[in-house]
Structures are given as structure tokens and as C-alpha cells.
Amino acid sequence: xxxxxxxxxxxxxxxxxxxxxxxxxxxxxxxxxxxxxxxxxxxxxxxxxxxxxxxxxxxxxxxxxxxxxxxxxxxxxxxxxxxxxxxxxxxxxxxxxxxxxxxxxxxxxxxxxxxxxxxxxxxxxxxxxxxxxxxxxxxxxxxxxxxxxxxxxxxxxxxxxxxxxxxxxxxxxxxxxxxxxxxxxxxxxxxxxxxxxxxxxxxxxxxxxxxxxxxxxxxxxxxxxxxxxxxxxxxxxxxxxxxxxxxxxxxxxxxxxxxxxxxxxxxxxxxxxxxxxxxxxxxxxxxxxxxxxxxxxxxxxxxxxxxxxxxxxxxxxxxxxxxxxxxxxxxxxxxxxxxxxxxxxxxxxxxxxxxxxxxxxxxxxxxxxxxxxxxxxxxxxxxxxxxxxxxxxxxxxxxxx
Numbered sequence: 001x002x003x004x005x006x007x008x009x010x011x012x013x014x015x016x017x018x019x020x021x022x023x024x025x026x027x028x029x030x031x032x033x034x035x036x037x038x039x040x041x042x043x044x045x046x047x048x049x050x051x052x053x054x055x056x057x058x059x060x061x062x063x064x065x066x067x068x069x070x071x072x073x074x075x076x077x078x079x080x081x082x083x084x085x086x087x088x089x090x091x092x093x094x095x096x097x098x099x100x101x102x103x104x105x106x107x108x109x110x111x112x113x114x115x116x117x118x119x120x121x122x123x124x125x126x127x128x129x130x131x132x133x134x135x136x137x138x139x140x141x142x143x144x145x146x147x148x149x150x151x152x153x154x155x156x157x158x159x160x161x162x163x164x165x166x167x168x169x170x171x172x173x174x175x176x177x178x179x180x181x182x183x184x185x186x187x188x189x190x191x192x193x194x195x196x197x198x199x200x201x202x203x204x205x206x207x208x209x210x211x212x213x214x215x216x217x218x219x220x221x222x223x224x225x226x227x228x229x230x231x232x233x234x235x236x237x238x239x240x241x242x243x244x245x246x247x248x249x250x251x252x253x254x255x256x257x258x259x260x261x262x263x264x265x266x267x268x269x270x271x272x273x274x275x276x277x278x279x280x281x282x283x284x285x286x287x288x289x290x291x292x293x294x295x296x297x298x299x300x301x302x303x304x305x306x307x308x309x310x311x312x313x314x315x316x317x318x319x320x321x322x323x324x325x326x327x328x329x330x331x332x333x334x335x336x337x338x339x340x341x342x343x344x345x346x347x348x349x350x351x352x353x354x355x356x357x358x359x360x361x362x363x364x365x366x367x368x369x370x371x372x373x374x375x376x377x378x379x380x381x382x383x384x385x386x387x388x389x390x391x392x393x394x395x396x397x398x399x400x401x
Contacts, residue, residue, distance in 0.1 A: 021332065024293050028336025028378065029343060031286035032370045036344025038282045039366035040351070042275030044358035049267045059100075059231055060133065060260035061238055063093075063224040063245070067254050083254050084220030085245075087149060087209060092244050093226055098237035101129040103225040104149065106212040110180040112205055114166045121162055122204045123179060125212020133225045136201070141173045141188025144208060152210040156184035160192045161202040179205060180215050234259055279366055283373055289336070290377035293329055294384055326382050333378025337371045344370075 065085045090104035106125035111118055128146040130136070136143075143157055156177060163172045176183050184207055193201040213219055228237035238257050245255050348360045
């Protein structure tokens with residue numbers, strides 16, 4: 001009996017029981033599709049989160065006021081801390097050999113108006129280094145000029161949404177914009193960046209840090225962004241930042257320094273673990289589909305005893321009968337896996353069209369694992385029915401006993 005004969009026999013048998021075959025085919029297809037969709041979702045979430053952090057810049061250290069205690073919990077995002085970060089703290093970090101750029105950050109919100117148009121937007125105070133540290137791009141004009149950070153110069157850079165909502169078709173460059181109770185000349189317009197970690201960079205006005213401190217009457221800084229000179233010196237740069245600030249704060253270690261690369265690596269590990277977990281949960285449905293194949297084929301044997309008896313009476317050995325039934329199970333599994341692969345890829349493609357921000361692409365290992373587990377499950381759970389069919393006595397099988 002050749003391989004072609006075995007496949008022809010299995011195909012004919014499956015077509016003879018279309019409803020039963022379709023149910024088993026769908027069970028296996030749903031399992032494979034679940035593996036592909038869930039792993040694609042996990043991979044898309046991982047790429048989105050790591051991409052959000054990567055958009056902050058490279059070799060970045062984020063200095064926050066307040067110390068994260070060993071008892072657990074994140075560093076304070078808002079509210080009172082033992083000692084505020086100041087502009088002098090930020091400027092002192094530029095003396096380190098391991099630091100390339102420092103961008104002090106002051107954040108608030110204020111009404112912004114031009115002529116009769118007004119809207120409430122986020123105000124970010126920083127320096128000329130901010131555009132390099134955050135890897136921002138300009139659509140028109142130029143960014144804040146390099147100058148003494150302590151100088152409150154009346155200039156600003158606006159996001160694309162602010163330009164559209166306030167100026168419309170009018171030219172924004174060179175216009176005077178009122179921010180709160182002060183006026184700022186527009187030097188440039190940022191290229192559209194979208195949201196980054198919850199901040200809409202299209203709906204923002206960037207002014208010199210000293211101007212922001214005067215506008216909000218707040219001498220403290222919200223954050224300090226520090227760009228190290230390279231990936232290999234991030235650790236040394238972090239130690240230098242802690243040492244310099246501690247010396248300025250009378251020996252108190254009252255800051256939290258977050259290394260962006262370490263943060264990205266942590267989130268990457270978390271989402272990979274979640275993806276593996278989701279794949280494992282989805283793989284359980286493949287096992288359920290395999291059990292369904294086993295049970296249905298056991299019932300099928302009782303309905304096909306005369307067929308098995310005829311095969312044996314014509315000279316088919318028990319081994320050949322077993323191969324025929326295993327071929328049926330394998331063909332079912334392969335067809336279900338192929339159908340599930342198509343459904344899973346179609347679903348992820350549709351999800352990418354609906355939610356392009358997630359970029360749902362199933363990893364190659366998930367596709368191969370889903371197909372492999374489907375085939376293995378079908379064959380493993382097909383062994384018992386195949387062995388039972390192979391052991392039937394031909395005389396009893398022909399008499400349906």
C-alpha cells in the first residue's frame with residue numbers, strides 16, 4: 001500500500017462523514033487560530049510599549065524627585081517630596097564626563113490664545129537640548145535657541161494641533177501667542193508625533209524652562225532628562241547623577257533614577273512572559289480538539305466495523321489498518337491547522353487595519369508551534385482509535401459483533 005493509497009483512503013473516509021469531519025476540522029482550526037491571535041496580540045502590545053519608551057530617546061536616564069523606598073512602590077509622580085529638583089541641580093549634571101546632554105523639565109497647563117481663538121494645552125518648559133534628548137522633529141521653523149537656562153526669554157515652539165486649532169490657514173511663525181498672562185513669539189512648529197506615554201506632543205507648547213517656572217510660579221522641576229554618552233557608560237552616568245545630586249542635597253539620597261534601557265528590557269521580559277502564557281492557554285484548546293478527534297474516531301470505529309473487517313479479509317494487516325486510521329487523524333489535523341493558520345492570519349491582518357498602533361504580527365515561533373502542536377495532538381490522540389481498529393477480528397467485524 002503506497003502513500004498515495006493511504007491518503008486517498010483517508011480522504012474518501014473523511015468525505016463520507018462530512019458533518020463529523022467538519023466539526024473536528026473546526027475544533028482544530030479554532031485552536032490554531034487562537035494561538036496565532038493571542039500571541040500576535042501579546043507581541044503587538046510588547047512592541048507598542050517598548051516603542052513608546054524608545055521614542056523618549058536613547059541612553060536616557062530619567063531623574064525624579066523623591067526616593068523609591070525598599071518597601072516597594074513606584075517613585076512619587078506628584079506631590080511633596082523630601083527635596084525638590086532645581087534648575088541648578090540639572091545644570092550641575094552637565095559637568096559629568098559621562099553625560100552628553102541634560103534637559104530640565106517643568107510641566108503645567110494654561111490657556112493659550114491667538115486673536116479670538118483659545119484652548120487649554122499642556123505647557124512644557126525646557127532647554128534647547130530637549131529636542132535632541134527626545135528625538136523630536138521640526139515641521140517648520142526652529143526649536144528653542146541655545147541660551148542661559150536661567151533666562152526667561154519670550155519664545156515658544158508649538159505642536160501641530162495647536163497650530164491648526166489656533167492659526168488655521170494663517171502662518172504661525174513669528175506670531176505672538178498668549179500663554180496665561182504672558183506673550184511668546186512662535187519660533188517653530190513640531191512635526192506630528194502623536195502621543196508618547198500619555199502626552200500628546202501635537203497639543204503642546206514648549207517654552208524656556210525659566211519662563212515656565214515664572215509662568216507657574218514654581219521653581220522646582222518636574223523631571224530631569226539625562227542623555228548618557230553611550231550605552232556602555234549608562235551605569236557610570238547613573239552613579240555620577242546620584243553622587244552629584246546627593247552632594248548638592250546635603251548627603252541625602254532623595255532622588256530616583258530610572259535607566260530607560262533597563263525599563264524597556266523589563267517591560268520586554270514581562271510582555272514576552274505574557275505572550276508565552278497566552279500561547280500556553282490557547283494550546284489547551286488544541287488538546288481539547290485532539291480529545292474530540294479521539295472520541296469521535298472511537299465512535300466511528302463502531303460504525304465502520306464491517307469496513308475494517310472487509311479490509312482485513314482482503315489481506316490488510318493490523319499495522320496497515322492502524323496506518324489508515326492514523327492517516328485520517330493526521331489529515332484532519334493538518335487540514336484544521338491550515339484552516340486555523342488562514343483564519344488567524346486574516347484576523348491579525350484585520351486587527352492591524354482597525355488598530356494600527358498595536359502592529360499585531362504573530363511571531364514565527366508561535367506559527368510553527370501552533371502547526372506542530374496541532375499535528376502532534378491529532379496523531380497522538382489518534383493512536384488509541386487506530387490500535388482498536390487494528391485489533392478487530394475480521395470475522396466478528398464483518399458480522400458487526
